[in-house]
Amino acid sequence: MTNTSDSIRMRGKLIAVWWFPLAAFLIFRFFQIQVTRHEYYFSEARGRYTTSRTMAGKRGEIFDRSGYLLVGNSPCVEIFCTPANLPENSRRSVAVICAKHFGKPAMWYYRRLAPVIRRKGPDGVEKEVRSLYFMINRQTPLETAEAFKRELTRLFQTEKERAAGKTTARHFPPGFIAYRNSSYRTYPKGRLASNILGYINVVNDSAVPQGGLEKELNKTITPEMGREIYERTRDGIPLDYGYRKFSESRDGKDVYLTISEPVQAILEEELDAAYAKWRPETIYAAIADPNTGEILALAQRPTFNPGDRKTFDPAAVRTRIAEDSYEPGSVIKPFSIGKALDWGVVTPDTVIDCEKGRWIYLKRPLTDSHNYDKLTVAGVIQKSSNIGTAKVALSLGKERVYEVLRLFGFGEKTGLPFPLESRGYLPRPKRWDGLSITRFPIGYGIRVSPLQLLRAYCALACNGDLPELKLVDRLVDTSTGEETRRPVRIIRRTFVNPAAHRQLVDMMVTVTEPGGTATKAAVPGYRVAGKTGTSRKYVPGRGYSAGAYFASFVGFVPAYKPRLVMLVTFDNPKGASYGGTIAGPVFSRTASRILKYWNVPPDHIPEKKGGPKK
Amino acid sequence: MNIQPGRMTQSRRTSSARRDPDFGRQLVRVMKVLLFLVLVSGVLVFHIYMNQRIAETENRIRGVKQNISRVRIEITNLRNRREEYCSPEVIRRQMARFGLNLVPAEPGQVRRMAVIPSWQARHQAVLLERNRTVVTALHSDRPASTARRLRRTSRD
Numbered sequence: 194m195t196n197t198s199d200s201i202r203m204r205g206k207l208i209a210v211w212w213f214p215l216a217a218f219l220i221f222r223f224f225q226i227q228v229t230r231h232e233y234y235f236s237e238a239r240g241r242y243t244t245s246r247t248m249a250g251k252r253g254e255i256f257d258r259s260g261y262l263l264v265g266n267s268p269c270v271e272i273f274c275t276p277a278n279l280p281e282n283s284r285r286s287v288a289v290i291c292a293k294h295f296g297k298p299a300m301w302y303y304r305r306l307a308p309v310i311r312r313k314g315p316d317g318v319e320k321e322v323r324s325l326y327f328m329i330n331r332q333t334p335l336e337t338a339e340a341f342k343r344e345l346t347r348l349f350q351t352e353k354e355r356a357a358g359k360t361t362a363r364h365f366p367p368g369f370i371a372y373r374n375s376s377y378r379t380y381p382k383g384r385l386a387s388n389i390l391g392y393i394n395v396v397n398d399s400a401v402p403q404g405g406l407e408k409e410l411n412k413t414i415t416p417e418m419g420r421e422i423y424e425r426t427r428d429g430i431p432l433d434y435g436y437r438k439f440s441e442s443r444d445g446k447d448v449y450l451t452i453s454e455p456v457q458a459i460l461e462e463e464l465d466a467a468y469a470k471w472r473p474e475t476i477y478a479a480i481a482d483p484n485t486g487e488i489l490a491l492a493q494r495p496t497f498n499p500g501d502r503k504t505f506d507p508a509a510v511r512t513r514i515a516e517d518s519y520e521p522g523s524v525i526k527p528f529s530i531g532k533a534l535d536w537g538v539v540t541p542d543t544v545i546d547c548e549k550g551r552w553i554y555l556k557r558p559l560t561d562s563h564n565y566d567k568l569t570v571a572g573v574i575q576k577s578s579n580i581g582t583a584k585v586a587l588s589l590g591k592e593r594v595y596e597v598l599r600l601f602g603f604g605e606k607t608g609l610p611f612p613l614e615s616r617g618y619l620p621r622p623k624r625w626d627g628l629s630i631t632r633f634p635i636g637y638g639i640r641v642s643p644l645q646l647l648r649a650y651c652a653l654a655c656n657g658d659l660p661e662l663k664l665v666d667r668l669v670d671t672s673t674g675e676e677t678r679r680p681v682r683i684i685r686r687t688f689v690n691p692a693a694h695r696q697l698v699d700m701m702v703t704v705t706e707p708g709g710t711a712t713k714a715a716v717p718g719y720r721v722a723g724k725t726g727t728s729r730k731y732v733p734g735r736g737y738s739a740g741a742y743f744a745s746f747v748g749f750v751p752a753y754k755p756r757l758v759m760l761v762t763f764d765n766p767k768g769a770s771y772g773g774t775i776a777g778p779v780f781s782r783t784a785s786r787i788l789k790y791w792n793v794p795p796d797h798i799p800e801k802k803g804g805p806k807k
Numbered sequence: 808m809n810i811q812p813g814r815m816t817q818s819r820r821t822s823s824a825r826r827d828p829d830f831g832r833q834l835v836r837v838m839k840v841l842l843f844l845v846l847v848s849g850v851l852v853f854h855i856y857m858n859q860r861i862a863e864t865e866n867r868i869r870g871v872k873q874n875i876s877r878v879r880i881e882i883t884n885l886r887n888r889r890e891e892y893c894s895p896e897v898i899r900r901q902m903a904r905f906g907l908n909l910v911p912a913e914p915g916q917v918r919r920m921a922v923i924p925s926w927q928a929r930h931q932a933v934l935l936e937r938n939r940t941v942v943t944a945l946h947s948d949r950p951a952s953t954a955r956r957l958r959r960t961s962r963d
Contacts, residue, residue, distance in 0.1 A: 261893070262886070262890040265886070265890065266883065268880040268883055335877075374876075381890035383894060383896050385895065385896070462895070718914075786911055792914050
């Protein structure tokens with residue numbers, strides 16, 4: 194009896210000796226798992242049964258001032274897969290289905306659907322790795338994506354499932370294919386304003402804007418990605434009542450430009466005709482509302498269609514109207530003469546000796562296109578005399594000439610959203626040589642951008658108030674409906690004496706009247722104030738070219754109550770060289786059509802030949 | 808008919824009488840447990856039922872959301888197509904195709920007309936009628952100036 198109880202006690206002790214450390218270890222381990230390393234194991238476990246998906250917002254769209262779409266988004270589906278998860282016996286059939294729907298040869302898909310691919314490692318040695326990602330098709334229309342999905346599902350369905358008309362397949366390879374709702378950029382207006390708008394390239398599945406407003410306003414129009422983290426079943430289906438964390442995606446802001454689509458269309462149509470006729474290297478044209486500084490149209494030739502990449506000419510893609518600068522020629526004359534009137538240095542009737550078209554100053558000749566003898570200041574503008582303008586500038590002095598050009602905004606950026614915008618070239622007076630004072634006021638030796646000229650003419654059109662140019666009218670947050678608008682701003686007043694301004698406009702009106710240099714720029718029914726410009730093109734290393742010119746016309750209409758300021762510049766036109774001959778008619782036709790479109794009443798009845806004078 | 812002997816019947820009666828309070832207490836206890844189990848299972852069934860309903864509703868919501876997004880996509884596609892058809896290039900091409908000799912209207916040739924609902928039209932007619940009466944009265948005083956003023960008003 195004693196023996197038995199002893200042995201039982203012994204066994205109990207043995208069990209206690211074995212079990213106690215085991216229990217202690219277990220308790221310690223439980224403590225470690227549940228308390229000390231709880232976070233780690235919990236996150237590990239969550240990683241197994243939770244998954245996440247990103248939701249892309251909509252990239253902001255670009256509209257004209259009236260809400261006509263210029264750049265939009267077209268919904269599409271991105272289809273991508275993990276080839277490593279595709280059974281080898283189905284590879285050929287899947288490749289055939291892909292080829293049927295997306296156009297590329299079946300062999301192309303077959304190669305890319307290989308479960309293992311050879312890839313060079315960082316050490317330069319090729320290794321076989323599991324193929325985890327292949328984009329089958331990016332911009333897939335919704336209908337095509339659905340048809341593809343149906344056919345692919347059918348491939349993996351059993352006869353029974355097919356007969357039952359099921360839309361799922363039990364034996365569909367898990368984790369093989371994924372569909373992601375996306376959108377691609379559309380340009381419904383084709384070439385219209387394409388240089389201003391820019392375009393998008395897709396690099397490594399992300400949108401990379403290339404030039405224009407797409408690039409400049411990228412931060413504003415780029416959407417914020419949303420993310421959803423959720424618990425899922427083994428098949429990846431979200432559990433409705435499981436853990437869920439959701440951060441909403443945010444659409445990019447919509448941009449409304451000051452550009453008016455019909456005005457832009459009229460301008461571009463006229464530019465196309467002129468481009469075909471004069472075959473220049475480039476044409477720059479811009480229209481602005483002088484009262485507000487809003488850009489109504491901005492065009493250049495050659496141009497491109499962002500929706501048609503096959504016909505892309507890289508030279509045509511740049512926003513040259515903002516990035517280029519050139520010697521403007523006579524279009525710059527009204528500024529020095531206008532301020533000479535304003536400061537009372539000359540009057541419209543002051544007579545200037547134009548030296549019969551050839552004047553030697555500092556041993557260098559300065560010529561006029563015609564042999565004018567004596568001209569009034571008004572005549573200097575009307576006939577575009579270089580000698581007359583140079584003499585007025587000499588009476589101003591170089592400091593004041595520099596001040597005038599700076600006052601009208603030359604040598605500084607206009608502030609439009611183009612980072613590569615040219616500042617032009619206007620050196621400080623201490624860097625001028627002796628001839629500069631006679632060359633700068635006639636548009637030689639300095640460089641200006643078309644936008645600078647346009648803004649300066651806005652000041653001439655609108656009582657001398659230099660406006661801030663505006664291309665973006667408003668930004669609209671689509672989710673909140675909040676609008677951000679930049680107010681109209683006048684940078685500075687350029688004229689002190691309103692009478693002098695009026696006199697200058699009177700002179701500029703004579704330019705388009707009989708006897709002026711731009712009779713072809715006249716618009717029937719309206720008084721046009723403007724100025725022609727023809728400058729020889731400077732070729733680096735060879736000096737001024739004998740046969741290459743910049744031909745320009747810049748003006749505003751109606752002259753005394755301007756609705757628009759327009760600039761037209763031809764770079765190296767063939768067959769003619771004068772701004773009045775080449776750019777003038779483009780101005781006339783475009784302005785006439787736009788004024789009719791706007792229903793602007795005529796301000797002037799043209800005199801009939803032989804009829805009674807008005 | 809009772810065929811058992813009287814002693815046995817008596818003894819059984821005695822024992823059942825002795826056990827009665829215990830049995831009742833146990834029965835109550837069992838009933839309580841059963842009730843508790845019924846309650847728990849009821850709550851569980853209700854919970855499952857509610858989860859099912861939630862899942863169904865969420866499925867339906869998901870379906871509706873999918874429909875909404877499909878309709879939105881269609882709207883976007885239609886809008887894009889409309890904008891393409893309205894583009895100046897397309898219009899120009901169509902004009903050339905159908906030989907439409909369209910010319911821009913002269914200023915003043917096109918007038919804008921407001922389309923107003925019938926009740927507003929009636930109201931305006933009444934106002935006009937009232938004005939005409941006033942104008943007739945004024946007209947009798949100073950014919951020339953009133954006529955001028957009237958013309959200006961009607962043009963505005």
